[in-house]
Amino acid sequence: MRKFLDKIKPNFEEGKKLHFLQSSFDAVETLLFVPNITTKKGSHVRDGIDLKRLLIVVVIAAVPSLLFGMFNVGIQHYLSQTEYIGNDWKSIIPIVGFWQIFFYGFLKILPIIIVSYVVGITVEVVFAQIRKHEVSEGVFVTCMLIPLIVPPDIPIWMLVVSLTFALIFGKEVFGGTGMNIVNPALLTRAFLFFAFPAFMSGDKVWITQSQDAISGATPLGSAAAGDISSMPSIMDMLLGFVPGSVGETSFIAIALGMLIMIFTGVISLRILLSVFAGGYLMALVFNLWGANELMLIPAHVHLIMGGFAFGAVFMATDPVTATQTASGKIFYGFLIGMLGIMIRIFNPAYPEGMMLAILFMNIMAPLIDHVVVGRNIKRRLKRLKIKTN
Amino acid sequence: MSKTYKIKKGLDLKLQGAAEKLVKEYRPKMYALKPLDFIGVVPKVILKEGEKLKAGQQVFYDKKRENIFFSSPVSGVLKEIKRGPKRVIEEVIIEADEQQEYIDFGKEALQDISKEEVTKKLLASGLWAFIRQRPYDVIANPEDAPKAIYIKAFDSAPLAADYDLMLKQEIPFLQKGIDVLKKLTETDIFFNLHKKINQQNMYSELKGVQTNSFDGKHPVSNVSVQMSCLNPLNKGEIVWHIDATDVVAIGRLFEEGYYNHAKIIAFCGSEVKNPRYYRTIHGASIEELIKDELKQDNVRVISGDILTGTKINKKGFLSAYQNQLTIIPEGDHYSFLGWILPGFKKFSVSRTYLAWMFPKKKHKLHTNLNGGERPFVMTGIYEKVIPMDIMPMQLCKAVLAEDIELMENLGIYEVVPEDFALAEVICPSKTDMQHIIANGLEFLRKEMS
Numbered sequence: 001m002r003k004f005l006d007k008i009k010p011n012f013e014e015g016k017k018l019h020f021l022q023s024s025f026d027a028v029e030t031l032l033f034v035p036n037i038t039t040k041k042g043s044h045v046r047d048g049i050d051l052k053r054l055l056i057v058v059v060i061a062a063v064p065s066l067l068f069g070m071f072n073v074g075i076q077h078y079l080s081q082t083e084y085i086g087n088d089w090k091s092i093i094p095i096v097g098f099w100q101i102f103f104y105g106f107l108k109i110l111p112i113i114i115v116s117y118v119v120g121i122t123v124e125v126v127f128a129q130i131r132k133h134e135v136s137e138g139v140f141v142t143c144m145l146i147p148l149i150v151p152p153d154i155p156i157w158m159l160v161v162s163l164t165f166a167l168i169f170g171k172e173v174f175g176g177t178g179m180n181i182v183n184p185a186l187l188t189r190a191f192l193f194f195a196f197p198a199f200m201s202g203d204k205v206w207i208t209q210s211q212d213a214i215s216g217a218t219p220l221g222s223a224a225a226g227d228i229s230s231m232p233s234i235m236d237m238l239l240g241f242v243p244g245s246v247g248e249t250s251f252i253a254i255a256l257g258m259l260i261m262i263f264t265g266v267i268s269l270r271i272l273l274s275v276f277a278g279g280y281l282m283a284l285v286f287n288l289w290g291a292n293e294l295m296l297i298p299a300h301v302h303l304i305m306g307g308f309a310f311g312a313v314f315m316a317t318d319p320v321t322a323t324q325t326a327s328g329k330i331f332y333g334f335l336i337g338m339l340g341i342m343i344r345i346f347n348p349a350y351p352e353g354m355m356l357a358i359l360f361m362n363i364m365a366p367l368i369d370h371v372v373v374g375r376n377i378k379r380r381l382k383r384l385k386i387k388t389n
Numbered sequence: 390m391s392k393t394y395k396i397k398k399g400l401d402l403k404l405q406g407a408a409e410k411l412v413k414e415y416r417p418k419m420y421a422l423k424p425l426d427f428i429g430v431v432p433k434v435i436l437k438e439g440e441k442l443k444a445g446q447q448v449f450y451d452k453k454r455e456n457i458f459f460s461s462p463v464s465g466v467l468k469e470i471k472r473g474p475k476r477v478i479e480e481v482i483i484e485a486d487e488q489q490e491y492i493d494f495g496k497e498a499l500q501d502i503s504k505e506e507v508t509k510k511l512l513a514s515g516l517w518a519f520i521r522q523r524p525y526d527v528i529a530n531p532e533d534a535p536k537a538i539y540i541k542a543f544d545s546a547p548l549a550a551d552y553d554l555m556l557k558q559e560i561p562f563l564q565k566g567i568d569v570l571k572k573l574t575e576t577d578i579f580f581n582l583h584k585k586i587n588q589q590n591m592y593s594e595l596k597g598v599q600t601n602s603f604d605g606k607h608p609v610s611n612v613s614v615q616m617s618c619l620n621p622l623n624k625g626e627i628v629w630h631i632d633a634t635d636v637v638a639i640g641r642l643f644e645e646g647y648y649n650h651a652k653i654i655a656f657c658g659s660e661v662k663n664p665r666y667y668r669t670i671h672g673a674s675i676e677e678l679i680k681d682e683l684k685q686d687n688v689r690v691i692s693g694d695i696l697t698g699t700k701i702n703k704k705g706f707l708s709a710y711q712n713q714l715t716i717i718p719e720g721d722h723y724s725f726l727g728w729i730l731p732g733f734k735k736f737s738v739s740r741t742y743l744a745w746m747f748p749k750k751k752h753k754l755h756t757n758l759n760g761g762e763r764p765f766v767m768t769g770i771y772e773k774v775i776p777m778d779i780m781p782m783q784l785c786k787a788v789l790a791e792d793i794e795l796m797e798n799l800g801i802y803e804v805v806p807e808d809f810a811l812a813e814v815i816c817p818s819k820t821d822m823q824h825i826i827a828n829g830l831e832f833l834r835k836e837m838s
């Protein structure tokens with residue numbers, strides 16, 4: 001393999017015929033082999049970690065949510081069939097069979113994964129070619145997260161349109177990975193949400209339908225409709241056997257990914273904890289207020305409902321779009337948590353407040369950083385002033 | 390003894406090939422002065438190729454500051470002035486005589502001579518070049534009044550030389566050197582020691598210095614870190630710093646009247662057969678030293694430590710300001726799917742490779758970049774290895790944007806490139822942070838002058 005690459009490599013060099021494809025060749029080559037580049041200036045040794053490794057950890061961390069999500073898509077599908085009416089997830093597994101359920105979901109999700117990677121990588125490679133940059137690996141994570149946050153029944157063309165939009169206008173126009181202001185995966189979903197409201201609104205989209213299906217609402221949807229009694233048990237929500245987007249339902253699967261990412265140091269504990277703290281406090285405040293049914297949901301239940309946990313773990317912690325300063329991170333996370341719950345409660349039309357809260361705070365992050373950096377500067381100037389007095 | 394400053398942030402890299410505490414003699418035939426070791430110096434060579442010279446004789450001076458001279462460490466013949474690209478003088482090579490002859494700078498009792506005379510003698514002997522200043526990390530300006538002088542008496546860098554060993558025989562000269570520095574300025578002279586690296590009682594007799602004890606991981610030996618604990622540098626202020634081994638050379642100059650820059654260096658690294666210490670002279674050729682000592686041929690020879698040292702070739706010479714010669718394997722090989730494998734043997738500070746299971750392992754690091762260069766992505770990791778109140782990423786970005794006011798506000802005068810070495814090591818985006826900071830400082834130096 002190495003020999004083959006070495007053989008064709010000269011074709012892509014400056015002035016050669018295939019030079020215009022240099023970025024693509026480089027992407028393939030570096031994917032297969034960590035390159036032989038050595039340090040030229042500065043420190044002579046470098047850490048084994050690179051961006052590829054960093055991001056692959058995130059992808060691995062998302063795998064539990066994905067696998068569980070596939071299974072749950074199957075479960076929810078069969079539960080909605082009239083012939084299985086009256087069953088719950090525990091009783092339906094033996095009736096339909098574990099693998100059949102899983103494969104139903106698997107086949108639903110697989111096209112979404114494939115399409116999002118194809119679209120993502122195409123956009124990335126095209127832009128890398130135009131800019132003559134190396135192909136950046138940020139797209140790995142974005143495309144992994146897409147299947148986890150879109151409805152399993154989404155028409156492929158909608159996915160292609162919104163993902164292309166999000167990648168180009170959310171990321172590439174700002175300069176690609178590391179330069180984007182908002183999280184491209186979330187932007188995809190926001191685009192879907194606002195561009196195709198007829199398809200995305202309502203809460204039935206989260207269950208793959210067939211002709212004679214009965215409706216099933218997400219826990220948040222039913223709570224927003226004032227129907228607290230039909231809410232699933234806390235245990236079901238922890239495990240994730242409830243309707244919802246693929247990745248968000250199982251708190252336990254998300255927590256598994258969270259532990260991987262915390263242990264490897266990939267995500268910021270500061271952001272994570274403060275998102276949960278912010279959400280919890282906000283929900284407590286609403287508990288005290290208690291003006292409607294939604295406000296009465298216990299604070300800890302809010303944290304495992306809907307997309308809160310998924311957003312906190314996989315979206316809010318994205319280092320590029322989050323704040324970059326230590327104290328800024330706490331502030332940023334806290335506000336995401338608070339806003340997420342607030343939108344959820346005040347505006348039942350958008351029960352998925354987390355998405356909007358994170359996107360909003362993505363935009364606010366530079367402002368928070370500006371304040372924190374300003375404090376560092378003031379500290380320094382103050383020292384100077386004391387000195388001169 | 391005063392209080393101990395504990396540095397909590399930082400990182401000690403565990404490497405193979407520490408030097409055994411055994412000192413051998415090493416006197417090669419060739420020596421060189423390397424103008425590029427001295428930041429910002431534009432050399433003008435005084436002598437011609439083939440001219441004879443004595444130890445301590447001026448070889449070149451700085452065109453920008455014509456009172457700063459650089460002197461030959463040995464007596465002999467000026468063999469070659471080696472130029473690189475754009476005719477930059479890279480090395481001034483001197484072939485040493487069998488019998489060393491020294492220029493006599495005279496011996497006067499310190500109390501009889503003035504500050505001006507001390508300065509003059511230091512400048513004439515070329516030893517002034519070893520007194521550096523902050524900001525900018527350039528050679529100090531004799532006209533300035535520094536607010537403090539720091540003497541570096543320990544090194545916490547990976548495989549660093551042991552200052553106790555280097556200074557053990559030299560305490561009287563060290564004291565003399567301190568007395569000389571004391572003549573130059575009224576301010577505090579800080580002689581900082583490390584609680585674990587130094588044997589503190591060795592230095593208890595030293596007079597005229599303020600001794601502080603530090604504790605913690607690298608970069609605790611960086612002057613910037615010590616400064617940030619003791620007395621932070623503000624805009625417009627100047628601090629001088631000098632290596633203890635160079636203070637010894639100053640002491641010798643005033644005690645004996647000769648420029649004798651003998652020093653002990655650590656010869657270390659995973660590719661050295663017998664890592665140990667050598668007593669040699671500043672600027673010595675390493676060719677004979679490494680000849681039979683390498684385990685393999687594809688190595689990188691570094692004058693200095695692996696974080697901040699200078700890459701030299703196998704026929705190169707020891708750099709100024711360095712007490713260490715490190716040899717590590719080159720990493721110019723591909724590793725198949727290296728980024729996705731479990732990585733039991735990979736070195737990483739993060740726990741993304743399974744090598745975290747063996748925290749005590751001593752690594753054999755090579756020079757592979759381990760990835761491609763990318764924009765900044767990760768945040769909050771650089772702060773963990775930079776103990777000062779500095780925002781590393783924001784400062785780097787300010788430098789890249791050439792925003793002078795922001796650079797100043799974020800404290801660029803308090804740092805030098807070496808402070809960013811560890812951040813550079815752990816950076817997943819492979820940013821050359823030391824280079825960025827060096828560029829920033831150079832940019833400011835040009836703008837401000």
